[in-house]
Amino acid sequence: VRVRVAVPVPRLDALTYDVPPVLGVPALGARVRVPLGGRTITGVVCAHEADNGDASDAVVAGAAIKAIREILDPEPFIPAEVMRVAEWASTYYLSGLGEVLAAALPPAARSARVDAHKTVRLVEITEEGRSYVERSAERPRLSAAQLRGLGLLAVSDLSVAHLAQQGISGAVVTRLVSKGLASIRLQRVERSPFRDRVFAGVTTSPRALTTEQSSVLEAMAAWTTTPAFRVALLHGVTGSGKSELYLRLADRVLAEQRRVLVLVPEIGLTSAMAELFRVAFGDRVAVQHSGLSAGERHDQWHRIRDGSVDVVIGTRSAVFAPLTDLGLIVVDEEHDASYKQDESPRYHGRDLAIVRGQCAGALVVLGSATPSLESYRHATTGKYALLTLQRRVLDRPLAQVEIVDMRAEYAREGPDVVLSQALRNGLLARVASGEQAMVLLNRRGLATTVVCRQCTATIECPRCSVSLVVHGGRSGRRLRCHYCDWSVPVPGACAACGGVYLELTGFGTERVEEEIRALLPGARVARVDRDTVARKGALDDRLRAFARRELDVLVGTQMIAKGHDFPAVTLVGVVSADVGLGVADFRAAERTFQLLTQVAGRAGRGDQRGTAIVQTLYPHHYSIEFACQQNYGAFVHRELSFRRDMGYPPFVALVNIVIRAKSEGLALAHAADLGA
């Protein structure tokens, strides 16, 4: 038998291997150990090849076909459905199948064989073999060892290892198999205990659904009663209770004996979502994301695969979770850019969720307060169903939003002002009355650039050609590249002209934190950005402390904008709403709109109405204006016409081609070749 094996090697297609009969036939989706070059690696069987000579010769030109060393799984390790999704991703995103599978598998499963379950090769006698034993006249063609082996097998099935102990070598077994007298079956040593599928129901519902929620729930539930593929875009304003709907819908799906997959954009959001589902469904909920240790992930994977899990919650890689009988896939915050993996395999979690839903015949629910233009367009052209939640739970009002024109602020207070008068007053008032505030600035550091006053040169990263950002720190101020993380102490003089007057311009979160501490002495202020939460768990610690009201003001980048409900927050300040509008990306306006809508939604989730103060240099930019009005419809209308005029998605598909080479000239040459 010959099989095609996907190996975790970039740019390598599936390879062809022989399977020695003594190993049995590996299932599609089973992991196998195969020789490659000088080493032995773990691959996944992705196809069986017909054994008739001509067909297979075409596949392997020249190379000698080697044999599989070992079969690690008696049954498919990767379910057939996941294999199909991986194959689709491999074709669509132009990466090797093995590479996609490597990204899909729990880390422990791809490196060595740190596997909880061991396999035995069980040899059993075939009917033909039994007739040989019974009708002794036809025996002469077998050797003494073969006869003895067949005799043993006639009594009971035996493992290859056991036969070896009895003096029947692997070679003898191979002969028996090739003569059709015996066959080999793979069996897991530790049988998973029989588990009947008890599907727990949602426990006491905390609050009745609104009529709007109910009708949306019933519409979606109707699509899950029979297995059928469908995509629904759930557009619900912030605070409209989307999570509650996911939960109830999941309950319906589980009642139909089908399973549920929930994707969230970031690791930090899995625990909150998982908690919600655990309360309802207990330990039949598993999480999958790259933040788990290899062991945890491995265990969860096996729990999912053997059917003891009904709900999986995780980040984009969880789209490959080995669930069977999927009835529902939820993609929460479907617009979020974190769903796109920006290293190979460059897949989009949301798009693969749809492919998976198609393979599984499941309902795919894309949820967002600010749907991506791609999804929205599909919903309005009828490709997806569109469901809308316009009202917030308990009819809580949306935050009152105040736009501060920073040009006027600079004119009045000078060019160094970071916090506008309105924001300063707001912060003072909240802290005085014991309420909480969040301040967002999507830029890290103390100052964004260093400029020489004498020659106006700026200091750039020697490798990346981007401005270095000033950061504070115990050992003094340093310049750091936000691209490659390279850093140097702030120099005393300009490298270009020797001038000693170096000016720090622009500001980031560190500076905002300083300003707030100065404004509110005695207030408990914490900063959350990539610099302060580098340590594992630091983000969670801070968010938790803030939720417990052990902090008054939280300053941070967009990390603080996502997820998490802080009912005591009544003020959200956005320091430079236009950061991000300046970047050369056709999605810049969309991203700005999404971020602002999201932060405005953070204010006033409790009983008190919230206020958002948005500082900007472009108070009339449509993404800022419409976000402040929480007017998604108007934004989309405007943005779609821009996209149409410019020939951008969702009206066209774009492919980003990156050419990398040792030298600029070489890269240019390659680019020219490609263009021709």
Place this chain on the structure above:
DNA sequence: AGCACGCCGACT
């Protein structure tokens, strides 16, 4: 990605 083969500097 590994790992080998392969052609030019600092050591016994």
Place this chain on the structure above:
DNA sequence: GTCGGCGTGCTC
């Protein structure tokens, strides 16, 4: 005269 630098290229 060898050990070893990592530059190119292949892996069923």
